[in-house]
Amino acid sequence: MNRERRLAQAFVVLADTYAAEFDPLHLFRRLVHTCQDLLDVDEAGVMIADARGSLKTMATTDEDDVFAELLRLQNGHGPCVDCYRAVEPVSVPDMATEHERWPKLATAMAEAGYESLQAVPVRLHERPLGVLTLLRRRPGRLAEDDVHLAQALADSAALALMHWSIEPTDGDDVVTRVQGVIAAKAALEIAKGMVAQYAQTSIGEAARLLSAYASRNRIRLTETAHALVARSVTPADVIAGQPRG
Amino acid sequence: MAGDDLLGGSDPEHEADVERARIAHALIADLRGLPPAEVPEALCRSCLALLPEVSGLSVSVLGDGSTGVVLCASDDVAARLAEIQFTLGEGPCREAARLHAPVFATNLPRAADRRRWPLFSIQAAKAGVEAVFSLPLASAGSALGTLDLYRATPGSLSEDRLRTAMLVADAVTLAVIALEQASPDPEGVVTWLAGAESDREEVHQATGMIMMQLGVSAEEALLRLRARAFAQGRTAMEVARAIVDRSMDLRDD
Numbered sequence: 001m002n003r004e005r006r007l008a009q010a011f012v013v014l015a016d017t018y019a020a021e022f023d024p025l026h027l028f029r030r031l032v033h034t035c036q037d038l039l040d041v042d043e044a045g046v047m048i049a050d051a052r053g054s055l056k057t058m059a060t061t062d063e064d065d066v067f068a069e070l071l072r073l074q075n076g077h078g079p080c081v082d083c084y085r086a087v088e089p090v091s092v093p094d095m096a097t098e099h100e101r102w103p104k105l106a107t108a109m110a111e112a113g114y115e116s117l118q119a120v121p122v123r124l125h126e127r128p129l130g131v132l133t134l135l136r137r138r139p140g141r142l143a144e145d146d147v148h149l150a151q152a153l154a155d156s157a158a159l160a161l162m163h164w165s166i167e168p169t170d171g172d173d174v175v176t177r178v179q180g181v182i183a184a185k186a187a188l189e190i191a192k193g194m195v196a197q198y199a200q201t202s203i204g205e206a207a208r209l210l211s212a213y214a215s216r217n218r219i220r221l222t223e224t225a226h227a228l229v230a231r232s233v234t235p236a237d238v239i240a241g242q243p244r245g
Numbered sequence: 246m247a248g249d250d251l252l253g254g255s256d257p258e259h260e261a262d263v264e265r266a267r268i269a270h271a272l273i274a275d276l277r278g279l280p281p282a283e284v285p286e287a288l289c290r291s292c293l294a295l296l297p298e299v300s301g302l303s304v305s306v307l308g309d310g311s312t313g314v315v316l317c318a319s320d321d322v323a324a325r326l327a328e329i330q331f332t333l334g335e336g337p338c339r340e341a342a343r344l345h346a347p348v349f350a351t352n353l354p355r356a357a358d359r360r361r362w363p364l365f366s367i368q369a370a371k372a373g374v375e376a377v378f379s380l381p382l383a384s385a386g387s388a389l390g391t392l393d394l395y396r397a398t399p400g401s402l403s404e405d406r407l408r409t410a411m412l413v414a415d416a417v418t419l420a421v422i423a424l425e426q427a428s429p430d431p432e433g434v435v436t437w438l439a440g441a442e443s444d445r446e447e448v449h450q451a452t453g454m455i456m457m458q459l460g461v462s463a464e465e466a467l468l469r470l471r472a473r474a475f476a477q478g479r480t481a482m483e484v485a486r487a488i489v490d491r492s493m494d495l496r497d498d
Contacts, residue, residue, distance in 0.1 A: 051404075051407050052261050052412060076257070183386075186386055190385065192450055193456070193457075194456055194457050198457050228453075
């Protein structure tokens, strides 16, 4: 399939909130993987603003959480936070020249092998919901077309988040939706810990096992996470039937 | 708009930390030294003082299934609102508990809210209430109950008010957990409040690991993590990191 067709398909998939398996956590995973597949970037991650005032990581292409740690390091100061606050894209073509501005982030990015960053706001009309961050292993500004595409994909995901229910929505429901996904993400992190402990493996590997279980059984990841926390599904169930590595 | 006040160069995360500390200090000052039986009512009064824009509030705790208990209410209207939602099986507090997310009915006389909660909206109107805000008491992947605010007039909460209300709900969650521990130690509630920390990925991951290590529920696992942090004079975040990287194991007790 050529890029244009894959792109058209990506928009349809992101916007399809009426599918039975629609899952807000999966929506953000789709968003970052679509960016990684279709744009000239190495990794993608998305953060959503908690009503308490912090940005929370919802999904990254890198399950081992190196990226999540880079996002966390910004702790109120950094290009992703700037992008969220200004509701404008922020481009950092060469992180190596930004040591004075963001010393921790520049050092951590260099250690992880990333050289440039592009952030685009995730917004609902003009209301900021979060930020989509794209990382590259080489310096340079991301092509204008790719920035626009990233923005369009982020906007589609934000709209899909609002439409996922058949219930009526208004401005106050945005908070309900956003906080609902943040709560689902918290349950997913607990479920990862349960599987990691049971299988004596890393959090990243536990994340992969959980995704594989959810997609193999056609159960939403959100439901899988809640079922584990409520103990109606056990980590043994998640491990059982995994293809032998 | 969210962006406007943030553009002033303020740091929302830092502001939230300052606000969280202010709330913890206020609650600690009001609850310190009280016998456990008197804590719920004092908690209600203290929360109301922190949320001056609301007319009244209640705290409900969920039992098994769909039952719930009103732990405390600042006035009769607040108590009645909570009770009718449990009786009718309908209303924002039921949804907030189910969705683990805040649910707002900002204009109950209006058609949109009436359609969404046909029974509750009529009962609320009879009680003279035009807006309710239900916030889940969220802990370790589940909702223990709700903090329910009401106003006699319609309208949304501003972004700042919403943040304060969410942080008050976090503090109430910790207080409710401490109360449920039925600790004979009257300082129990105060201790937990002082150890309040915002939810972090590592804390959730460590909670899941402790559940498997000790064969306990998510709530109990989080309590054990906090207890270890308190005993060692470390933050919950530091202990969580040590558990996730496997340099600490709570089975070693």
